[in-house]
Amino acid sequence: MDPETVDAELLAAVAAGDQRAFAALYDRYSRQAYSLARRVCVDPDFADEAVQEAFLVVWKDPGRFDPARGGFASWLLMLVHHRSVDVVRRQSSHRRRHLLGMDEFADGVLPAEAGADERAMTNVVGGLVRKALDELSAEQRQVIGLAYLGGYTQAEVSAITGLPLGTVKSRTFAGIKRLRDLLAGLGRRHDGLEVW
Template structure:
């Protein structure tokens, strides 16, 4: 007599199990949350970890997702796809949001550190350099104000915000090629108004970083 093997689990079996699980969640069955975690924890964590590259942040995303499903199980619509796809799409969305928050936090921290360096006692800085920086900053600010609004917006985001060209395009809802054209035209006008030395030493380094970051 040959060995009896278990039949392979069919995809529809999995879908049926998912639908039963969401029905239990919608009915307020608290044990369904544990079953939800057991059923989807591994694929959800793997997806969040791949986006975030951080175990702790990935776990935070999972907790947020499972809590959201528990609080709003009726948000799932069977007409829009499978429950698994819906859940993993939520994981991906929240993981991307977490990446953006972390990046925003790093930017703010960098700016605070830069501000602290700029406000150090004068005795720790070269007086002539400090005076020159103020002159350059005022000249750059005045020259930027004289530019057309689209060019001014793009260069201001790059110079003061530290954003790359791609990030400027995303923030302004403008095609990347248009952003590049605006920044190039703006730089040419600034060079005419400020002179190559000022642009090269102050604005050029910041915008050079933006251009390099935006073309990758």
């Protein structure tokens, strides 16, 4: 019997509440599903969570699978990919909220306001960095913005953008190198002013 027929029979049994059929589907696809989730999530616990969520969809609502749109394996792996991206986003959001809490703590410990000279220097440096970022390609700006300004890991950037991890890494590397070159004169003179 071909795999698609086996999948269709197992899925029909799952729709009827057959736990053994569900276990058989899990046994058939859990390794592939976990491998995909691990590539997206990197963290093994997050990958487990994504796989569990995808299989939960299969158990609770097997009728969502439409054989006219492709095979069961493709549909399941698409579910795993979407759940993996969701898990990564949830964790990133949690981390950002946690970091915001740390910022509030720091506000209570650190001086409330920088001096005028520090603010002026920050504005000058910030302007130079913004100008340098504008010189990057849109692709480099995207990955650097997500990684360094958004606080995402390269694996998370890959999941968010849909780009392969290798592409994210190479764009980040090239973008950082270009920024370094553009900002090399930052400590020297800029528009006739000594920056520092």
